[in-house]
Amino acid sequence: MNSDARHYWLMKSEPDAFSIDELKRRKQEAWDGVRNYQARNFMRDGMRPGDRIFFYHSNCALPGIVGIAEVATDAYPDPSQFDPHSPYFDPGSTREQPRWMLVEVKFVKKFKRTISLDELKRHNALTGMPLLRKGNRLSVMPVDAAEWSYILQLE
DNA sequence: GCCAACGTTGGC
DNA sequence: GCCAACGTTGGC
Numbered sequence: 001m002n003s004d005a006r007h008y009w010l011m012k013s014e015p016d017a018f019s020i021d022e023l024k025r026r027k028q029e030a031w032d033g034v035r036n037y038q039a040r041n042f043m044r045d046g047m048r049p050g051d052r053i054f055f056y057h058s059n060c061a062l063p064g065i066v067g068i069a070e071v072a073t074d075a076y077p078d079p080s081q082f083d084p085h086s087p088y089f090d091p092g093s094t095r096e097q098p099r100w101m102l103v104e105v106k107f108v109k110k111f112k113r114t115i116s117l118d119e120l121k122r123h124n125a126l127t128g129m130p131l132l133r134k135g136n137r138l139s140v141m142p143v144d145a146a147e148w149s150y151i152l153q154l155e
Numbered sequence: 156g157c158c159a160a161c162g163t164t165g166g167c
Numbered sequence: 168g169c170c171a172a173c174g175t176t177g178g179c
Contacts, residue, residue, distance in 0.1 A: 012176085021176050036162075117178080125177095135160040137176050 007046060010054040010103070010131055011069070019069045020055045020110050028072050028106040032080045033088045035100060039140035044075040044101045046142065049053040053105060054143060056131070056149065057114070064116035065151065068108040075101040111155050125150050 012021070023029055034040055051071040057063055067137065077098035080088035093099040120126050130141045142153075 012177090038162095061179070135176095137161060139176085 007048070007051045008053075008145060008148040009042070009047065009051060009071070010056055010065070010141050012056045012058040012139040014059045015057045016047040016060070019057065020069075020107075022107070023055065023069060023107045024110060026107075030078075030104050031080050031102050032090040034045040034078070034102065034139060035088065035090070036137075036139065039138055040101055041061050042140045042142065043103050047071045047075065047103050049073060052108070052148070054148075058139075060121055062114050062116055064118075065111070066122070067116050070108050071103050072106040075103050078102040113155070115151060115154050119154070120151070121152075123150070143152040 001137070018029070034043065049071050053069040053071065054065045055067045055069050056073055057066050071151055077095070078088070080086040081090040081093045081098060081100045082095060082110040084091075087102075092100055117131075120129070121132055126132060126147055127148055130138060131144070
């Protein structure tokens with residue numbers, strides 16, 4: 001992967017758990033709780049500070065892209081995996097060999113409207129997006145530069 | 156709340 | 168290494 005180029009991503013969050021409004025209030029936040037290896041690998045191996053992220057609301061009345069965030073740090077071990085009181089605790093993970101990583105993300109902007117999943121599906125230019133693949137459950141995924149700019153002009 | 160799709164786990 | 172059972176995701 002070309003480390004000089006800025007890359008684009010999409011990250012899902014359930015707004016009941018963590019919404020774009022909450023990121024706006026907090027300015028920057030650790031994206032903890034990812035417990036899927038493919039999603040972890042994207043954060044650990046693909047993301048670099050300065051990369052841009054579509055913030056996606058899932059499992060809600062109007063699922064869709066609601067704004068933009070930016071990768072603020074390189075990946076580091078997700079502290080919640082070591083915390084027995086956390087719902088994300090992983091007894092199989094050790095500090096010597098942590099299993100789960102996270103990046104911190106910072107708020108960039110909230111869209112004036114939600115670019116809904118339903119709307120995204122209606123654009124032929126976007127049919128290749130992993131987000132739109134049937135049965136896709138990834139919570140962190142790459143976005144092509146062309147798809148990124150295409151979606152931006154939908155707002 | 157339902158359920159299809161998918162990842163993970165564990166018995167064998 | 169197969170695969171059934173199970174748990175989770177997330178649209179609807």
